[in-house]
Amino acid sequence: MQKIHCAIIGSGNIGTDLLYKLQRSALLAPAWMVGIDPASEGLARAKQAGLATTDQGVDGLVPHVEADAIRIAFDATSAYVHRENSEKLTRLGVLMIDLTPAAIGPYCVPPVNLAAHAGKREPNVNMVTCGGQATIPMVYAVSRVQPVRYAEIVATVASRSVGPGTRKNIDEFTRTTAAAVAAVGGAKQGKAIIIINPAEPPLIMRDTVHCLTADEPKRAEIEQSVRDMMAAVQTYVPGYRLVNGPVFDGDRVTTFLEVAGLGDFLPTYAGNLDIMTASAVRTAEMFAEEMRAGRLSFDTRRTA
Amino acid sequence: MNLAGVRVTVHDMSLRDGMHPKRHQISVEQMKTIACGLDEAGVPLIEITHGDGLGGASVNYGFPAASDEEYLRAVIPLLRRAKVSALLLPGIGTVDDLRMAADCGVATIRVATHCTEADVSEQHIALGRRLGLDTVGFLMMAHMSEPEALARQALLMESYGANCLYVTDSAGYMLPDDVTARIALLREKARPETEIGFHGHHNLSMGVANSIAAVAAGARRIDCACGGLGAGAGNTPTEVFVAVANRLGIETGVDVFQVSDVAEDRIQPILDFPIRIDRNALTLGYAGVYSSFLLFAERAQERYGVPAREILLEMGRRRTVGGQEDLIESVALEMRAGTLPGSRR
Numbered sequence: 001m002q003k004i005h006c007a008i009i010g011s012g013n014i015g016t017d018l019l020y021k022l023q024r025s026a027l028l029a030p031a032w033m034v035g036i037d038p039a040s041e042g043l044a045r046a047k048q049a050g051l052a053t054t055d056q057g058v059d060g061l062v063p064h065v066e067a068d069a070i071r072i073a074f075d076a077t078s079a080y081v082h083r084e085n086s087e088k089l090t091r092l093g094v095l096m097i098d099l100t101p102a103a104i105g106p107y108c109v110p111p112v113n114l115a116a117h118a119g120k121r122e123p124n125v126n127m128v129t130c131g132g133q134a135t136i137p138m139v140y141a142v143s144r145v146q147p148v149r150y151a152e153i154v155a156t157v158a159s160r161s162v163g164p165g166t167r168k169n170i171d172e173f174t175r176t177t178a179a180a181v182a183a184v185g186g187a188k189q190g191k192a193i194i195i196i197n198p199a200e201p202p203l204i205m206r207d208t209v210h211c212l213t214a215d216e217p218k219r220a221e222i223e224q225s226v227r228d229m230m231a232a233v234q235t236y237v238p239g240y241r242l243v244n245g246p247v248f249d250g251d252r253v254t255t256f257l258e259v260a261g262l263g264d265f266l267p268t269y270a271g272n273l274d275i276m277t278a279s280a281v282r283t284a285e286m287f288a289e290e291m292r293a294g295r296l297s298f299d300t301r302r303t304a
Numbered sequence: 305m306n307l308a309g310v311r312v313t314v315h316d317m318s319l320r321d322g323m324h325p326k327r328h329q330i331s332v333e334q335m336k337t338i339a340c341g342l343d344e345a346g347v348p349l350i351e352i353t354h355g356d357g358l359g360g361a362s363v364n365y366g367f368p369a370a371s372d373e374e375y376l377r378a379v380i381p382l383l384r385r386a387k388v389s390a391l392l393l394p395g396i397g398t399v400d401d402l403r404m405a406a407d408c409g410v411a412t413i414r415v416a417t418h419c420t421e422a423d424v425s426e427q428h429i430a431l432g433r434r435l436g437l438d439t440v441g442f443l444m445m446a447h448m449s450e451p452e453a454l455a456r457q458a459l460l461m462e463s464y465g466a467n468c469l470y471v472t473d474s475a476g477y478m479l480p481d482d483v484t485a486r487i488a489l490l491r492e493k494a495r496p497e498t499e500i501g502f503h504g505h506h507n508l509s510m511g512v513a514n515s516i517a518a519v520a521a522g523a524r525r526i527d528c529a530c531g532g533l534g535a536g537a538g539n540t541p542t543e544v545f546v547a548v549a550n551r552l553g554i555e556t557g558v559d560v561f562q563v564s565d566v567a568e569d570r571i572q573p574i575l576d577f578p579i580r581i582d583r584n585a586l587t588l589g590y591a592g593v594y595s596s597f598l599l600f601a602e603r604a605q606e607r608y609g610v611p612a613r614e615i616l617l618e619m620g621r622r623r624t625v626g627g628q629e630d631l632i633e634s635v636a637l638e639m640r641a642g643t644l645p646g647s648r649r
Contacts, residue, residue: 152363154630159421167423171398191362194395198420199623208630210363244637249607252363256634 003029004288005069007061007094009085010076011035011042011053013163013266014099017277018074019046020264025281027288031068034061058085065092071291072284075100078165079172090123095287097280098126101172107180109133110282111232112140117283118290125283128180129173130272131155131192131207133279134240138209138255139185141229142246145221147214151187153177154210156195158202161270170194187211205259205271206243213251222246222253236282237275238262305520308553313525315349315501316342316542318571319375320391322533323355324596325579328368332378338570339379342530343386345562347542349412351389352379355535355596356627357416358390358405359397364630365596372401376408387411391442393627394424399431406435415461416442416472418625419449422457426464433465440501441466444626447477447592451489458490468499468525473514474626476505476536476589480517491522501525504540506532507589509581511540512548519554530563531571536595537585543567584612591620600629604636614639 006028008015015033019042022030033046038055047053052068054060064070072095075082079102086096086104098105105124108117109132117125127133135153142148155177166173174192181190197203226246233240239260247254261267261274268274290296319335330338335352342350352375354360354368361367370378372390380388389412390405402413413432415425425441432439441461446454458469471486478486483502491500502518504511504527515526528545532538543564549556581589584602588595593616601612601619618635619628638644 150363154364154627156628156631164423167421168426170394170424171400171427174395174398193362193364193627195625195627196395196418196421196424197623197625197628198418203622206631206634208364208634212363244634247633247637254363254633256630256637 003027004071004291005029005031006284007032007034007070007073008046008076009034009058009073011037011040011046012076014076014273014277016042016045017265017273018076018280019049019051021277021281023049025285027285027292028072028281031070032061032064034058058088062088062092065089065094070094072097072287074280074284086124096124097284098124099276099280101129101169101176102126103176107132107184108283109136109180109184110236110279110286111137111229112184114283114286118286119295121296127276127280127283128184129177130157130205130276131173131194132177132180133275134205134207134257134259134272135209136180136185137229137233138226138257139181139187139211141225142211142213142222142253143186145218145225148187148211149214150189150191150212151181151185152191152193152210153181154193154195154208155272156197156203156206157272158205158269159196159198160202161205161272162196202267202269204269207257207259209255209257211253213253217248217251217253219248226255236278237271239268239271239274307519309555310519311524311555312519312549313348314542314546314556314558315351315389315525315527316347317351317527317529317539318531318533318542320351320353320355321535321539322529323368324535324599325533325538326574326576327599328355328366330369330574332370332374334574335375335379336382338530338566339386340382341566341570342563343383345566346558347386347563348557349389350383350386351391351414352376353391357393357397358401373404373408376405376410380409389414391416392428393417394428396627399428402428402431403435406437410437412438412440414440414442414470415466416444419443419446419454419457422460425461429461429464429466438468439466440468440470442470442472442503444472444474445594446471446473446486447475447482451485454486455489455493459493462494462498467497468501469494470501470503471518472503473505474594475592476507476510476595477592478514479508479510480513483514483517484521487518487521487523499524501527503527505534505589505595506537506540507581507585507595512544515540515545516548516552531567532579533571533575534579534595536588536598537581538579541567584616587613587616591617593620594624594626594628596626597629597632600632604632608636608640610636610639618644
């Protein structure tokens with residue numbers, strides 16, 4: 001059966017890592033890479049890998065969407081640019097997987113709510129943040145056992161893995177992650193903290209997830225739920241590891257995680273970036289399965 | 305060294321850095337009493353925030369007795385001369401917190417980052433300036449950067465709009481020559497109208513000596529804490545710094561006896577334990593570890609039976625930065641399990 005054709009918008013590190021992951025996919029085929037800089041190494045690499053490329057931004061892709069049967073686009077640009085990109089492509093029936101903090105569409109954290117997105121025909125889904133992808137599964141692992149009145153995540157990432165976009169607007173990380181910890185993780189209230197550490201060699205992403213339960217924590221059930229969730233995340237992020245926990249201290253349930261990347265293009269310590277690209281590809285594959293089964297079509301061209 | 309006639313702004317930390325040894329439980333009433341005492345003693349600037357800055361209320365750092373807003377709204381209207389500052393660590397607090405603090409009437413916002421990560425402060429520093437606040441760029445754990453690298457980071461903060469740049473010895477690790485080298489280079493590189501500041505901790509008993517070295521090298525704002533009420537072995541004690549400043553002819557405008565009365569009569573009685581250079585606080589300064597890790601390591605020792613000193617040394621080996629309190633419990637668990645690579649135990 002034919003693979004679903006995808007476009008990657010943004011030819012930087014994230015875009016290039018996505019390219020490597022898509023090349024391995026049984027369901028998806030990377031067809032286009034979109035950049036804005038003719039001298040971009042990412043575009044050159046994509047061209048070498050046999051993709052069509054443009055340095056004219058999304059406008060360079062739009063005329064080819066129909067002929068090249070682009071059905072899914074990954075946007076790894078910025079929140080600001082994403083709004084325009086999304087408008088131009090969803091109009092043509094392309095499903096947008098948003099890796100920026102724009103969050104036009106609903107949040108998607110694959111092991112928590114990917115299945116819930118099936119059949120909803122959302123034209124745009126948002127991948128929250130790296131910290132969100134790494135920690136929300138663990139918040140949910142507790143909240144599916146019993147009510148969580150407050151959840152707080154602390155993401156510690158290597159300085160080298162934090163790009164200029166995140167640095168310019170670090171509040172966007174804390175706000176978006178906190179909102180998704182509540183909305184997707186199932187906590188009544190969410191808080192997020194990010195720490196950037198410049199140590200050399202760079203540290204592997206670490207995450208601490210604190211949940212405060214409404215009643216006495218059900219230890220055995222939470223332990224089992226955490227184990228199950230670890231296994232679920234490890235299917236698409238093999239370097240996702242429980243370092244310690246769950247620790248029980250009164251109504252506090254804490255898990256300590258480490259996230260190593262696959263090292264496709266990004267270095268392995270940048271598990272924070274890898275878990276974003278891996279989650280995005282996992283999400284796209286679910287939609288691709290639906291598309292191939294004829295259950296999902298965004299063919300709005302007739303009405304556009 | 306002739307510092308006679310040099311004017312220095314004493315910035316008191318007891319109600320912010322002092323929140324650490326108090327586990328953020330200083331009551332609103334205690335804050336009011338101490339702040340008024342400092343005001344009457346002539347302290348011109350007082351910091352009031354959760355120990356980890358605006359938005360620091362958390363499982364990770366501790367929930368405070370009252371919110372930042374409650375403290376600020378209770379204290380600011382009572383002060384006759386003194387102004388109030390708030391601390392903000394991007395990644396913990398946000399511009400929303402900054403707007404709240406400005407609305408409460410703070411005069412100064414201090415935006416703090418690790419000494420190599422100044423570029424996460426752009427949106428907060430820019431907003432501070434737009435709101436018309438005295439805006440400070442505060443480079444923490446400054447001993448981890450060489451003077452040149454530190455100055456480059458400070459100048460980024462200056463370029464975002466900071467009118468004052470701080471060398472912050474969060475670990476109380478620096479010796480006077482380390483301070484001199486960093487402050488002097490920064491003084492040389494920064495715009496003449498940009499003020500330079502120094503924040504010390506007393507873990508190696510260097511708080512006052514380092515602060516005087518900073519003044520001699522060009523710093524004109526010095527962080528102190530009345531009664532030494534701050535993280536680790538505390539900050540440079542305000543009353544001692546003022547006494548030494550008086551002897552040297554440095555003008556602070558603070559009355560040494562009045563401020564030492566505040567230390568004795570209003571701060572000492574609220575302490576949960578004496579703030580001194582015990583073996584763990586000494587370890588902070590000796591190994592270059594963030595001062596507010598102290599109580600977290602002691603609690604982990606209590607809970608997991610692993611010596612706090614060993615935990616702090618491991619935190620130093622991992623080159624941890626401010627805010628990584630969450631790692632302490634994890635390190636203690638690894639030590640207890642014996643799974644820690646390179647553990648001395």
